[in-house]
Amino acid sequence: MAEVVSSVAPLADERRQLKLLIDHVSDHAISLLDPDGHICSWNRGGERVNGYTAAEAIGQHVSIFYTAEDQQLGLPQQTLERVREQGRLVGEGWRVRRNGEQFRASIVIEAVRENGVLQGFVKVTQDITERYQAQRLLQDAQRARQHLQQFEGVGRLTRGLAHEFNNLLTTIGNALDLVALRPMADARTHELVELAQAAADRGSLLTRQLLAFSADQTLVREPVSVPQLLEEAWPSLQRACAPSNRIRLDIAPALPSISTDGVQLHSAVLNLVLNSCEAMPHGGTVTITARLEELLAPDLAHPTRRRYVALAVTDEGGGMPPEVAARASEPFFTTKEVGKGSGLGLSQVFGFVSQCNGFVDVQTAPGHGTTVRLLLPAIEEIEYA
Structure with a gap:
């Protein structure tokens, strides 16, 4: 029986292209958050940088990456509120991996809007401990x-x-x-x-x-x-x-x-x-x-x-x-x-x-x-x- 070959090139599908692109960025944690700050998607870089697998991270609130002191100060919520108002936030600070180890992180968060309505946030995190x-x-x-x-x-x-x-x-x-x-x-x-x-x-x-x-x-x-x-x-x-x-x-x-x-x-x-x-x-x-x-x-x-x-x-x-x-x-x-x-x-x-x-x-x-x-x-x- 002859093998059926798809007429569509493997990378012709734009959604597949985007998934492969994001998933193969190994030195940056890229995630999509809902409007309340819960994680909706997770790439391989997220597991490398933060230590969580996709199954462990998806559904969790973004505050799990913050130190206990920052959580008590309400920093995760304040950060998301600033992004809602300003549309984008770039900064750095101390974050926590799954094993409890702290690392210095460079963070970019952007608001995702459709027809003026907030749909969620895109968050990109890089480990910059050695540079710091x-x-x-x-x-x-x-x-x-x-x-x-x-x-x-x-x-x-x-x-x-x-x-x-x-x-x-x-x-x-x-x-x-x-x-x-x-x-x-x-x-x-x-x-x-x-x-x-x-x-x-x-x-x-x-x-x-x-x-x-x-x-x-x-x-x-x-x-x-x-x-x-x-x-x-x-x-x-x-x-x-x-x-x-x-x-x-x-x-x-x-x-x-x-x-x-x-x-x-x-x-x-x-x-x-x-x-x-x-x-x-x-x-x-x-x-x-x-x-x-x-x-x-x-x-x-x-x-x-x-x-x-x-x-x-x-x-x-x-x-x-x-x-x-x-x-x-x-x-x-x-x-x-x-x-x-x-x-x-x-x-x-x-x-x-x-x-x-x-x-x-x-x-x-x-x-x-x-x-x-x-x-x-x-x-x-x-x-x-």
Whole structure:
């Protein structure tokens, strides 16, 4: 029996063409929604991007792709309402796959109308997580480079002033010692000498902070295990905070060592913890985390990805407005009352981390607390001259 061959070419049917076209787009999830937001059609790209088969997706409301927080805020409904009014919406945000994994999505939604009557929506979703992360890495590297360039010029001036200031303090200290040794010095003289010596000691501390900021202090660099350092520093960190404040450690396992001065790193973490506790005068939790992150190095002339140990200190305080956050690392800038701080705490941390070939990232917003991250290169990534 002869085989019957259709006279119609396989792709002559426009409906079949459209189905094959949509179904074979594997990197975009394309779906048709009814006017209420329920899924009516589903392509193979939808299964790849969102993790749902057609049988699982069709009939579900589009809100299943949104995070629980966005659902509570009513974002799916608000989005569809905007498309009804504007006809089209382009944007991006975090979405959820069937297995609960979150991904960054680029989304286009268009209203489908026939004779002016809304028939539904066409929704196209693309997974852009890798591109989003690459952009964030580049932004972090650019911000770190700007900080480094800013500190280089100020650091040179500060270094010269610190050395001159230190010479003056040495002369003052020696003179005070001689005055205290004079046999005719009475009790009042000794009292005044002690006050002056205390002031000289504070000046000496200020000098050390200036040198730390200007990256002119001598570091005793050696392999340091961050988990071990935090464990040893735990008692002093607890003593630094008021009873109403609690410190919590969250350290990732198997972190590589870093090459740094353990004493200076301890001092930097203690400085950040003190700042966090001061930001929570009525109590709260200071969280210290340590994670391994792969980031772009700040030297954008030769952008390379490196592994960093990210040591972060997070508080639940009031956070900083943008204009304050932008100046938080400047030497002598402080929002505290006169006599309550030198304004060198965070700039000292910046200087120290810069000497270790790392950089600092500050994340803060009013009402959302502050996180200061010290990004220190993993020891296997450091190139020695």
